[in-house]
Amino acid sequence: MMGVKTLLLVSLLAALGVSVPAGSHRGAIMPGSPYNISRNDPRLQQVVLTAAYYYNNQSNDAFLFKPSAIQEAQRQLVKGVRYIVDLQISRTVCHKRDNNKNLSHCDLQPAGRLQQTFQCHFEVWLIPWEKKTQTQVLDCRA
Ligand SMILES: *[C@@H]1O[C@H](CO)[C@@H](O)[C@H](O)[C@H]1NC(C)=O
Ligand SMILES: *[C@@H]1O[C@H](CO)[C@@H](O)[C@H](O)[C@H]1NC(C)=O
Ligand SMILES: *[C@@H]1O[C@H](CO)[C@@H](O)[C@H](O)[C@H]1NC(C)=O
Numbered sequence: 001m002m003g004v005k006t007l008l009l010v011s012l013l014a015a016l017g018v019s020v021p022a023g024s025h026r027g028a029i030m031p032g033s034p035y036n037i038s039r040n041d042p043r044l045q046q047v048v049l050t051a052a053y054y055y056n057n058q059s060n061d062a063f064l065f066k067p068s069a070i071q072e073a074q075r076q077l078v079k080g081v082r083y084i085v086d087l088q089i090s091r092t093v094c095h096k097r098d099n100n101k102n103l104s105h106c107d108l109q110p111a112g113r114l115q116q117t118f119q120c121h122f123e124v125w126l127i128p129w130e131k132k133t134q135t136q137v138l139d140c141r142a
Contacts, residue, residue, distance in 0.1 A: 041075075047073075071087065072086045080129075082123065085121075087122065090117040092109065
């Protein structure tokens, strides 16, 4: 079924390697409001890739999906770094069973029956000094 997909994920994640801004350490970051960040932010590129990896891990689609657009991205400094992202993911031509590790080698499906895009909301909270990620929400719908 291609309907609503809601994933609640809690996992260890050192892979993102997100670091706190210079000069801040445990307890020193004032809780802040979310603020917009550039779609070209290098950390954001990793965050949206993580969203796609989670989606692919959970989906039973025969093909891999990858990020195809970022509509809005916010970062919030609150006991770590929180990212709140609205993005689109689209079906690629890569078969899941081929176990392709690098999504940048996977082109999007051409126009046709297999072309599909989902609208997703992703929230991830990275706590660098504990090397972990908490409360990841990935909610995708057609
Ligand atoms: C943040 O980005 C969204 C979407 O691009 C925009 O609607 C909103 O006005 C922006 N907010 C600020 C404070 O720039
Ligand atoms: C991938 O999915 C499996 C089964 O649902 C789960 O046990 C595993 O933790 C997931 N891995 C990631 C990185 O989400
Ligand atoms: C994926 O492939 C691209 C293009 O070949 C390369 O620039 C990038 O470093 C690769 N990423 C990983 C994680 O291997």
